[in-house]
Amino acid sequence: MLIKSDAIRAKGRHRLFARLLIPYLVFLIFAMLIGWMIYQKTIVLIEREATESHMNLLEQSKDVLDRRLEELASITQQLAADTRIIQFQPVVNPFIGTNTYRIMDMNKSLYDYKLSNNFVFNYYVLFKNSEMVFTPGASYTYEHFFKTVANYNEIDAKKWSSLIANQFHTRHMLPAQDVTLQGIPYSMLTYLQSIGYPGSPQGVIAVMIDQREIQKLFQGIHISEGGWAYILDNEGKIISSLSAGTGTDLPFDIKQLTGSKGVIEQELDAKPMMVTYTKSSYNGWTYLVGQPTSVVLAKVRYIQKIIFTFACVFLVAGIFIAYVLAYRNSRPLRKIVNMILEKTDALSQQRDALGFIGETVSGLFQNNHRLQAEISQQVPLLRAAYFQRLLNGQFVSARDADVLLKHVGLDLQGMSYMVTIVHLRGFDNGYSSDLLEELDMKRVLAKETLRKSMDYDGFVYDIADDQFAVLFIYKEEQVGFYKDYVEQKLKETKENIAEQLKLVPVYGMGGVCDSLTGISRSYEQAREALNAQIWNNKEGGLWYDELPTDMNHYYFPQDVETRLIHLAKAGDQTEVNYVLDELYRENFEHRHLSISVMKLFLFEMWGCLVKLLPQMELDLQNVYNQMTALHGSNDSYDSMCKNFESIKATFQWVCDNANENKKSQNVELIETIISLLQNSYMDSELCLDKVADQMRISKVYLSQFFKEQTGINFSDYLENLRMEQAKVLLHSTGQTVNEISEHVGYSSHSTFSRAFKRLHGVSPTVYKKLILEKHG
The missing domain is CATH 3.30.70.270 (Reverse transcriptase/Diguanylate cyclase domain)
Incomplete structure (x- = not known):
């Protein structure tokens, strides 16, 4: 009999273990299915993110180049408006009489923009009538300039002369071509801006741009393994190729481009390619990048491999963990069953342990219902x-x-x-x-x-x-x-x-x-x-x-008076009017006050203003005059109403003064903050939190207040202030860059250098070197 009982218990243990294991396995399979669905959605999302990221990178590069071209337009406009250049335009014989002095003056006056703008390789001013070419510090004749100084492989001096004389160029860009500058070969783009007037060009300002500078702007776009990139003008002509090894023919039909930007996938030369393009609203140029699809989506493919690997590991580990958990969870259930049997001497009619536990729990529920009934008696x-x-x-x-x-x-x-x-x-x-x-x-x-x-x-x-x-x-x-x-x-x-x-x-x-x-x-x-x-x-x-209406008592309790004073001091016109309207309804409409009691109420209201005005540092004379007028007015309901309107207008005047004081305090506060920044910018620990602590205001309020008053973020203002001081020190002192960074409030030399280059385009070391070369 004992052997049979043990066999039944062993069979029950196996049944209990299987019942616990199966839900784990079902849940694991369900989780894998859900994970597979999420994986499919995620891969689609990552692919879209990859293409969007590529597009955003191209957009950013395009925006930077547009800003650089806008800078060139500003430079050429400044040069075209220079009085010396305007006066030299009609000169035909440059080496006769005082014209030689004009040439010398022109040589000295032209500013070398490449010192402050690394995008400008060099620029030249070409005059039509005198056939002279000027550059900062030098001047040449056409023939000498185009033979020895700037030898264009595809354009000779005659073609240049025709190009200058017969056409008026406005922000015109010559495509990249090989140019030999003083014996050194370059690939240059040439930006042209005519001087004179449309229909009567007197010359041209030619700005040379090294194609490598453009390639630097687009260096974030990785072109490899058969990729290519081009910049096309608004007529579809190639302005520049941004990748080495690309030919002069465009490998893609631009007629397929629709809209201002987009991504096109197609096979080019039997290779799946992804073509990303965007068009500039500034000059209509098209920026076109083609890459093998496998290169663009390399990260996606890598993530797919990782996910598959982890899924297999997870599946194996999940099965193992499910087995362990099922085994461990079956042990306490068996202990519970044994404890119930030992404590209650109960005999289960169920086939397994879970059914027996269910019987016991149902008994607990019955006891709980009885307890709920007792609680309901406390309702x-x-x-x-x-x-x-x-x-x-x-x-x-x-x-x-x-x-x-x-x-x-x-x-x-x-x-x-x-x-x-x-x-x-x-x-x-x-x-x-x-x-x-x-x-x-x-x-x-x-x-x-x-x-x-x-x-x-x-x-x-x-x-x-x-x-x-x-x-x-x-x-x-x-x-x-x-x-x-x-x-x-x-x-x-x-x-x-x-x-x-x-x-x-x-x-x-x-x-x-x-x-x-x-x-x-x-x-x-x-x-x-x-x-x-x-x-x-x-x-x-x-x-x-x-209840009978009270004719001998007006309504103006102390708490209402206190609230009215606080609202007026805060300048809250809306709430002040609300309280005054409530007092009017209660005393003029709901209560039938006698004239004498109504006068007492109005004097109490004027007394409230007499308490309030000294706290606001306002003149009391106006209030005294109106109180005197109330004393001498005729005893009529209309005069009482007019007097209450005077009280209401006086409260409005107080609120207006409170709001004006707020505005003046804002002006004083922003001046104090700016003075603090200008006097303490060299403190490396100066930041939004420290200034907020010194001004005894919250940093959130300080940030919003500073942006509203100045139109610039607090951190940007402090950075610009430090950079302006750094430029002054770089110009006027012999301090090292490290010493200057500490002097203007940067604890790290590298942090200062990165910030300086981000704002000025060059590092502080290069900036100082350019200054020394210019003044040396």
Whole structure:
């Protein structure tokens, strides 16, 4: 018998292990399927990202070249507007008379732009009438210049003369061609800008651009393994080839290009190629790059191999882990079964351990249901606490009140509400222990009577030994006749309480409100109505809106006055007008104040301004004059209204002054910040956080404020300030670059060099060398 029992247990263990292992394997297979779908989507996305990245790189290179060409246009326009060049245009015999002095003056006056712009290899000014060529520091005749100085392999001096004399060139670029400059061969692009007027060219400014400089701009575009790149002008002619070994014929039909940019995949010379192109909106040039598809998507193919490798490893590891987890998780389940058997002496009718555990858990659920039933008995206490908070106005927002409704099992949203307070009269002759016990019993019975009368239309809440608060709830369509409804309910309750308990109920009824947070206001109104009813020793009920209007008291509490002062000092015109309108409605419309009381109210309002103006450092004389006018004005409602409008206008004047002070403070603050930066830029630890700490403002506010006031980011302003000072030191001192970097606030020489080159196009060392060469 024992052997049979052990065999059953062993079989159960294997069954339990298999039941735990199979879900792991199913989940693993499911995860692999999901991963395969994600992989397919990811590969498509990565391919798109790769092509977009390639396009973005081409766009960036194009934008840089456009800016460089714009710089050339600016340089040639400056040269064309030079008075010396304009005066030399009509000269025919340059070596006669004073013209020789003009040549010497021209040689000295031409600025060498290649010192500050590494994109300019050199430039020449060619005059048509004198057939002279000028360059910074030298001058030549056409024949001498095109034979010995700049020998174009494809254009001789006659063709140059015709090119200059017969055409007016505006931002015209000659394609790259071989040029021998003083015996050294180069591949040059030539930028042409005519001088004179259209139809009457007097010469041309020729700027030479080394094709290697253009290739540097596009060095981020890797062209290898059969790739090519070209720059085409707006007529489709090749301006420059950006890769070595490319021929003069374009290997691609540009008629296939549609739109301003795009990517085209097709076979060229039996090789899959990806052609990326973009067109410049500046000059209409087309930038064209062709690469083998395998090169562009090399990263994608690499990622595919990595993913496949990891997927195989994951599959093997997943199966192993599933086996281990199934084995480990089956052990505690067996321990649980053994513990249940040992602790409860239960006999399972289930075929396996999981079924037996299920039996036990179902028993736990039954116990839990019993516990929930006991908790539900505590719901009335939770509701009582909730209604107490509603009546006392302890909810800041309606959202908080709505959220807590779910916890007390109520749904009161979208309803209208009204509070009534019921006072039980009949225990006015002192108290004794017997009388208190009787009062408790009658109070409970009265409360139960009220609750039955309300049915599902309201809730009853204890607020004192002899008082109850009743919260009536209406649907939107019932609000029109809620008074009749409430009076009918209270009348039935009064008759039942008087007949059964010999007590006389007295009621105070508040107004209707549309939100949970307004219940506290209705409660206070009901309390005022009840106090008036008790004070007058009357029976029955009294509505709040039936209370007599107070003609001898104006409404202007201390907290409203304090809030009004704070809002005016802050310059919040909208909120100030809102508070003033509330005061006007309450004192001029809702309360029927006498003229004398209304004057007191207006003097109190002027007194508020008398308190406020010294704090704002504003003149009080205007207020005193208007107060005097109020004293002498006729006692009419219209004069009181006009005086209140004067008060309102004065508050507006205060708000305007507060806002003007804010603007002046902003000017003073930005001047202080800029002064601080100019005096402390050499501090390497100077940054946004440090300045914010010194100015005692948050760094987020400082960053936004600085950008709004100056139009430039804080960090950019500080970097530009340091770079300008560095240029001054490079010009005027013999300090090393390392010393200058420390002097202008850079703790690292390499950081300074990178920032300088990014802003000026050359390193500080090269910049200083160029300055020395120019002045040496």
